[in-house]
Amino acid sequence: xxxxxxxxxxxxxxxxxxxxxxxxxxxxxxxxxxxxxxxxxxxxxxxxxxxxxxxxxxxxxxxxxxxxxxxxxxxxxxxxxxxxxxxxxxxxxxxxxxxxxxxxxxxxxxxxxxxxxxxxxxxxxxxxxxxxxxxxxxxxxxxxxxxxxxxxxxxxxxxxxxxxxxxxxxxxxxxxxxxxxxxxxxxxxxxxxxxxxxxxxxxxxxxxxxxxxxxxxxxxxxxxxxxxxxxxxxxxxxxxxxxxxxxxxxxxxxxxxxxxxxxxxxxxxxxxxxxxxxxxxxxxxxxxxxxxxxxxxxxxxxxxxxxxxxxxxxxxxxxxxxxxxxxxxxxxxxxxxxxxxxxxxxxxxxxxxxxxxxxxxxxxxxxxxxxxxxxxxxxxxxxxxxxxxxxxxxxxxxxxxxxxxxxxxxxxxxxxxxxxxxxxxxxxxxxxxxxxxxxxxxxxxxxxxxxxxxxxxxxxxxxxxxxxxxxxxxxxxxxx
Amino acid sequence: xxxxxxxxxxxxxxxxxxxxxxxxxxxxxxxxxxxxxxxxxxxxxxxxxxxxxxxxxxxxxxxxxxxxxxxxxxxxxxxxxxxxxxxxxxxxxxxxxxxxxxxxxxxxxxxxxxxxxxxxxxxxxxxxxxxxxxxxxxxxxxxxxxxxxxxxxxxxxxxxxxxxxxxxxxxxxxxxxxxxxxxxxxxxxxxxxxxxxxxxxxxxxxxxxxxxxxxxxxxxxxxxxxxxxxxxxxxxxxxxxxxxxxxxxxxxxxxxxxxxxxxxxxxxxxxxxxxxxxxxxxxxxxxxxxxxxxxxxxxxxxxxxxxxxxxxxxxxxxxxxxxxxxxxxxxxxxxxxxxxxxxxxxxxxxxxxxxxxxxxxxxxxxxxxxxxxxxxxxxxxxxxxxxxxxxxxxxxxxxxxxxxx
Numbered sequence: 059x060x061x062x063x064x065x066x067x068x069x070x071x072x073x074x075x076x077x078x079x080x081x082x083x084x085x086x087x088x089x090x091x092x093x094x095x096x097x098x099x100x101x102x103x104x105x106x107x108x109x110x111x112x113x114x115x116x117x118x119x120x121x122x123x124x125x126x127x128x129x130x131x132x133x134x135x136x137x138x139x140x141x142x143x144x145x146x147x148x149x150x151x152x153x154x155x156x157x158x159x160x161x162x163x164x165x166x167x168x169x170x171x172x173x174x175x176x177x178x179x180x181x182x183x184x185x186x187x188x189x190x191x192x193x194x195x196x197x198x199x200x201x202x203x204x205x206x207x208x209x210x211x212x213x214x215x216x217x218x219x220x221x222x223x224x225x226x227x228x229x230x231x232x233x234x235x236x237x238x239x240x241x242x243x244x245x246x247x248x249x250x251x252x253x254x255x256x257x258x259x260x261x262x263x264x265x266x267x268x269x270x271x272x273x274x275x276x277x278x279x280x281x282x283x284x285x286x287x288x289x290x291x292x293x294x295x296x297x298x299x300x301x302x303x304x305x306x307x308x309x310x311x312x313x314x315x316x317x318x319x320x321x322x323x324x325x326x327x328x329x330x331x332x333x334x335x336x337x338x339x340x341x342x343x344x345x346x347x348x349x350x351x352x353x354x355x356x357x358x359x360x361x362x363x364x365x366x367x368x369x370x371x372x373x374x375x376x377x378x379x380x381x382x383x384x385x386x387x388x389x390x391x392x393x394x395x396x397x398x399x400x401x402x403x404x405x406x407x408x409x410x411x412x413x414x415x416x417x418x419x420x421x422x423x424x425x426x427x428x429x430x431x432x433x434x435x436x437x438x439x440x441x442x443x444x445x446x447x448x449x450x451x452x453x454x455x456x457x458x459x460x461x462x463x464x465x466x467x468x469x470x471x472x473x474x475x476x477x478x479x480x481x482x483x484x485x486x487x488x489x490x491x492x493x494x495x496x497x498x499x500x501x502x503x504x505x506x507x508x509x510x511x512x513x514x515x516x517x518x519x520x521x522x523x524x525x526x527x528x529x530x531x532x533x534x535x536x537x538x
Numbered sequence: 539x540x541x542x543x544x545x546x547x548x549x550x551x552x553x554x555x556x557x558x559x560x561x562x563x564x565x566x567x568x569x570x571x572x573x574x575x576x577x578x579x580x581x582x583x584x585x586x587x588x589x590x591x592x593x594x595x596x597x598x599x600x601x602x603x604x605x606x607x608x609x610x611x612x613x614x615x616x617x618x619x620x621x622x623x624x625x626x627x628x629x630x631x632x633x634x635x636x637x638x639x640x641x642x643x644x645x646x647x648x649x650x651x652x653x654x655x656x657x658x659x660x661x662x663x664x665x666x667x668x669x670x671x672x673x674x675x676x677x678x679x680x681x682x683x684x685x686x687x688x689x690x691x692x693x694x695x696x697x698x699x700x701x702x703x704x705x706x707x708x709x710x711x712x713x714x715x716x717x718x719x720x721x722x723x724x725x726x727x728x729x730x731x732x733x734x735x736x737x738x739x740x741x742x743x744x745x746x747x748x749x750x751x752x753x754x755x756x757x758x759x760x761x762x763x764x765x766x767x768x769x770x771x772x773x774x775x776x777x778x779x780x781x782x783x784x785x786x787x788x789x790x791x792x793x794x795x796x797x798x799x800x801x802x803x804x805x806x807x808x809x810x811x812x813x814x815x816x817x818x819x820x821x822x823x824x825x826x827x828x829x830x831x832x833x834x835x836x837x838x839x840x841x842x843x844x845x846x847x848x849x850x851x852x853x854x855x856x857x858x859x860x861x862x863x864x865x866x867x868x869x870x871x872x873x874x875x876x877x878x879x880x881x882x883x884x885x886x887x888x889x890x891x892x893x894x895x896x897x898x899x900x901x902x903x904x905x906x907x908x909x910x911x912x913x914x915x916x917x918x919x920x921x922x923x924x925x926x927x928x929x930x931x932x933x934x935x936x937x938x939x940x941x942x943x
Contacts, residue, residue, distance in 0.1 A: 158890050159883040160897040183585050187640045198639060216641075219577040221568035223639060258636045264542055265637075268549035269598060270588040273793035273807045279591025283584065294586055301589050309806065312794035316804040351725070361777050363732040364725060388781075389732035429780030431823070 061091045064138065067207040067231070068131055069094070077142050081149045082114045092138035118148045121156050125171055131178075131207045132170040140167055177206045182215055184288050185227060188256040198225040201252040201291055209234050213241050228252060249291075259293040266294035272305035273312070342457050343372055346450065350423060356446040358424035358439075363388045368419025368454050375537045376416040377460035379451070381469040381506055385434050388425035393418050398508040405507065405523065409530030417458050421473035422447045444473050461499060462537045463491055467506025474501065481505055486529055488536055500536060504529040539623055545633065547623040551603035551614050552649060554795075555706075556758055556788040557681070558584075560595040560644035563701040563753035566677040574675020575639060578701070582679070583644055596647040596681060597634055601625055601662055605651030609708070609719035610799040611763045611792060614651050618797050624653075630666045631674065638678055645679030645701075646670070652685065660688035660696070667699035679753075686723075686730040693730070697737055697750035702785070705730055706758040707778065710771045714764035718801075731755065731782040738783065754785040761815060762808040763792035767838030768815060769829075775819055776829055789815045810842050818846045824878055825871045844933045848874040851911060852929055858911040859919050862893050874932070875907035907932055 062076045073092075080090055126141045134140075143163055148155045158164050187198035198220070209227065213234040216227065226235045228247035235242045280298075289295035347367040353359060366383035369392060386396030394402055406413055422443050427434035439447075451473055455463065465471040471479035474491070484503050491501040505526060513519040560582030567577045584593035600614070602624035608616040634646045648666055652659050663682055670676035682700040684693060696703060705727055709715040712724040734755050741750035757778060761771060775787040793807035818840060821827040825847070833849040834840060841849050851858065851874045860869045862884060870881045880901050887897060894916045899905055910922040910932070922928065 154890065157886040159887040160891075160893070160900045162900075165900060179583070183583050185641050189640075200641070215577075215579075218567040218569050218579075220575060220639070220641075221571060222573060222575055256640065258640060261542060261545060261633065262637060262640070262642050264546050265549050265597065265599075266586060266588065266594065268546045269553045269594060271553050271590045271592075271793060274590035274592070274791070274809060276591030276809075277589055280587040280589050283591075283593070284587040292586065298589055305589065309794065312796055312798065313804045313806060316794070317797050318800040361781070363728045363781060386736065389736050391729060391732070427780075429776050432779055432783045434780050 059089055059091060060085055061093070062138075064092065064094045067094055068210055070127060070130055073130060073138055073141070074126075077145050078116050079112070080142065081146055082112050082116055087139060087143040087146050090139065090142060092142070116149065118145055119153065119156065122148055125156065125167060127211075128171040128174050129167050131174045131211055133206045134170060137170060140170075174206050174208060177204055178208050178212050180204075180288065181208060181212050184284075184292060185216070186291065186293060187225060188253050188259075190253055195224065198223050199252050200225070200227045201247075201249045202227055202229050203287075203291065204229055205287075207231065210243060213243070217241055256293075263294050263297050267297045267301060270301050272301070272308040275302065275305045275309075277302060341372060343368075343454070346453050346457070350450050353423070353450070355449065356424075356443045358422070358426050358443055361427070361429075362424040364391050365423045366391055366393050366420065366425070367423060367450070368417055369393060370413070370417035370419075371415055372417075372458065374415060374417035374458055375461040376411070376464060376533060377455065377458050377462070378416055378418045378464040378466060379470040379474065380418070380420045380466050381508075382420050382422035382439050383425045384436060384508070385425065385427070393420055397511055398506070401510055402507040405527050405530055408527050409534060411530050411534050417454070417460065419451065419454055421451055421470045423450055439469060441472070444469060448473055459493070459499075462533060463499065463501050464533055465501065465503045467509065470506070471503050479503065486532065502529075502533060502536065504533075541629055541633075544623040544625055544629070545599070547621055548599045548601075548603060548625060551600045551620070551651075552598045552647075554613065554790065554793070555598065555647070555649060555683075556592075556790045557704065557756055557786065558593050558595045558598060558647065559702070559753075559756070559786065560679040560681075561753070562785060563679060568675075568677055571675065574677060575635070576645070576675075576677035578644075578677065578679055585642055585644065595644045596679065597637055597643045597645070598647040599625070599630070599633075599649075601630065601648060601650035601659075601666065602653055603651050604653050606654075607652050607719065607721040609722065610801050611708075611718055611760055611795075613795040613797070615799070617799070620797055627662065627666050627669055631669050634670060634678075635674060635676065638676070643678075645676075645681070647681040647683075649683035650685075656685045656687040657689050657692060660685045660692045664692055664696050664699065667696065671699045681753075684730065684734070686727045690733065693733065694737070694750075697734070697741075698748060700751055702753040702756060703734055703751045704756045704758070705734075707774070708758070708760055709764055710759055710761075710766035710774045711764070714766060718763060728781070731757070731778075731784075735782045755782065756784055756786040756788065757782075758788040758790050760792050761789045761812050762805070763802060767834075768811075768818070768832075768840050769834055769838030771815060772818055772822070772829055772832070776822060779823070787819070789819075811840075814840050814842055814846060821846055821850075826868060844929070845874070847872070848907070848932060852932075855923055858923055859913045860911065861913045862898065863888055863915065873908060873911045875904040875911075 060080065064072045122144060129137055129141055140163065144155060144167055155161070156164060181202060181204050185200045185202050187200045190197045190199050209229050209232045213227070216225065217236050220236065222238065224236065224238055226233060228251055231246045233244050233247050235244070350365045350367055353365055366387045380394065383393060384396045384398065387393055387399070393399070403413060422439040426437045426439050426443065428437055463474060465474050468479055468481055471481065481503060485505065489501045490498040493499045507526070510519065510522050510526060513522050561580065563578050563580070565579055568575055582595055584595050586594040588594060603614040603620065604622045604624065605614045605616055613620055630648065637643045638645065648663055650659050650663050667680050667682055670680065680700045681702040681704065682696050684696060684703045684705045686705050707724070707727055708719055708722065715722055715724050734751070737750045738754055741747045759771065759774065778784050778787050789812050791807040791809050791812040794804050798804055818832055822829060831850060832840065832846055833853050840846055851872065860873060862870070867881060867885060870876055870884065871878065880903050883901050884893065887893060892915045895914050898908060898914065910919050910928060913919065
């Protein structure tokens with residue numbers, strides 16, 4: 059039988075060195091007795107003779123080491139032996155021991171770790187500092203009673219948060235002090251070392267009482283997260299009994315004898331809020347855009363953010379029509395600002411087509427999509443939606459009266475021509491378009507820029523991009 | 539009016555906002571800093587719980603409860619006779635830092651009634667955050683309520699100082715909002731959320747981009763103030779998550795307020811319904827349920843007496859029992875009583891051995907609930923699954939539901 063005496067309750071280095079040496083010496087868990095040196099000897103020199111590890115490799119999974127670092131803080135005298143058993147088993151032949159989630163020893167360790175983590179979290183939550191004036195300045199002092207041996211491991215959190223303050227956290231078994239530069243630990247303390255009140259505690263209690271909604275009384279839910287054992291060190295807890303006692307009466311008075319106030323005179327008018335204008339105020343296009351904002355001609359308005367109306371020069375000779383706004387366009391409220399729009403911009407620059415001189419719009423003015431978690435997946439608009447939205451497209455065409463109408467992709471072509479169009483067959487050929495007054499203008503079909511984004515291989519992509527730029531150059535010539 | 543009196547009024551005025559989250563932001567530390575205070579480490583901390591069971595993580599207050607809007611469900615509406623108060627910027631800063639140094643809070647959640655104009659109000663709110671960050675080196679968490687009609691420049695500034703921004707959609711439908719909050723405008727709210735998403739995504743995508751609300755945006759919908767069905771509410775929350783990448787859509791059971799508007803009949807808060815909506819929302823977000831799979835009655839509402847997963851399973855008994863030793867993760871997630879964590883532990887355990895019922899018990903699954911829907915190495919549910927009385931067996935007794943009633 060081997061006896062190991064650890065220097066203190068969270069002597070991680072001592073436990074680790076011993077466990078390693080014992081496992082390498084093939085000393086079975088049942089042959090080891092673990093204990094901690096009497097607390098009064100805490101700062102005495104270690105008397106334990108060093109356990110010399112025999113040579114040999116020793117590896118256990120990283121996750122097990124992390125678990126052990128947590129479990130060693132648990133207030134359970136059996137934890138050292140339990141951890142050594144896990145190390146022993148992992149060292150022998152159970153490398154994946156932590157995956158055996160229903161193994162009783164693994165479960166016990168996991169539960170202890172969980173308890174330590176919870177206690178650690180609750181300490182971060184429920185420590186309350188009180189201000190103490192000292193000759194050298196203000197010290198913030200707290201009395202806290204953790205369930206486990208968590209002060210040493212948890213103190214760095216408070217150092218990160220309150221690095222510029224001088225503070226002490228006193229607990230029954232250990233105290234932590236921060237002087238603005240370093241952490242220091244010493245013996246446990248007693249609650250009498252912390253002042254009784256603090257100038258802000260009345261404010262904090264008032265806040266706590268006022269933020270409580272008596273119409274939602276759920277005492278059990280509060281106790282589950284803030285167990286009563288913590289209450290004696292929480293200044294706000296003093297308000298709890300009264301809040302609970304009066305809650306139902308407060309609700310009854312609102313529900314059963316409601317007071318309805320007489321309305322007060324209405325306030326001065328607020329400045330009215332309008333959408334950033336897509337075109338100059340008062341112009342026909344601006345009016346159209348404003349009306350379109352409330353469009354309910356099809357059901358696409360509801361899931362979308364907003365109508366994305368066309369924009370550009372009212373005197374444009376070229377009108378470019380796409381399919382529908384995408385995710386980014388829907389959020390920004392402007393056409394062709396997303397990935398396809400950026401590609402279009404680049405191609406236009408290359409072709410010498412100035413975006414400021416053209417008018418860009420879409421056949422359908424709302425984004426059609428299916429929700430998928432935090433993303434939206436584009437869906438092609440149907441004929442019904444194209445037809446419903448043609449009203450706005452026709453209005454834009456009639457107002458702009460472009461010399462050249464560019465249809466980018468099948469949806470735009472269907473919207474303008476009223477028939478299904480095979481893009482590859484009809485692209486690049488100027489065609490006569492009725493202008494609505496018995497005369498003709500010119501129509502021109504090309505691909506939608508988003509098509510270029512979907513081409514999988516780089517070589518085809520480069521070729522298709524070049525073809526698109528060539529189409530745009532043609533457009534410049536035709537519009538000249 | 540003294541500061542204590544103001545604090546009581548302006549905290550009371552803020553308590554109808556459900557959110558108190560302080561998680562999901564970037565890591566900040568005061569270690570090595572000469573001045574300032576505070577840290578954020580990703581996971582939020584609830585520093586106290588009120589007797590309503592809600593977490594108190596932030597100092598949640600209004601800058602002022604005066605408001606030119608007249609939203610009928612709101613205690614601060616123009617036509618309410620509630621006592622009014624207004625903090626100065628310095629007062630909010632003092633309280634935030636004072637509570638923070640005593641470890642009472644993670645930071646500040648600041649909202650405000652609309653005074654003078656949306657821009658004026660937003661400017662005041664932003665000034666508090668700016669003062670905390672720039673003059674006091676505050677590194678704790680800041681959540682700012684954004685006013686949809688405020689200018690984009692102010693929004694940009696708010697995002698620079700805040701960890702999280704939020705705008706409440708308030709009502710599940712545009713019509714409901716128009717009826718109960720005449721000055722608010724759903725399209726404008728949605729446009730603002732759209733703008734915020736663009737900024738948040740942009741800041742996240744590019745390292746060099748200026749900081750913008752690293753903990754994202756959230757919103758809140760009041761449940762039970764209008765007659766929207768659960769279907770409408772859930773469709774709206776699904777839409778908000780996907781459109782605006784929200785971190786959270788909070789449901790807030792409409793609760794009676796003092797000095798109420800006569801338009802809204804006084805009723806107790808529908809807390810159980812709120813709870814069921816959250817459960818359904820989780821099924822869609824983490825359990826791969828589709829909205830149209832939820833069991834809804836003809837009016838589009840859930841059965842409040844049982845959780846929505848159990849309701850679904852009882853209507854789809856042909857898909858059960860599932861074998862815990864061979865079922866896919868997706869199938870296991872649909873077993874009533876099995877949660878994401880316990881399913882993942884089960885999947886790990888079964889790599890090493892065939893599972894029996896006592897393994898499930900050791901994973902702390904609620905065995906009464908799980909048993910009719912599974913088979914294990916040593917267990918078959920027999921006729922349990924086909925029993926007409928299964929629902930009765932599994933639905934909690936009314937007494938247990940009262941905590942929500």
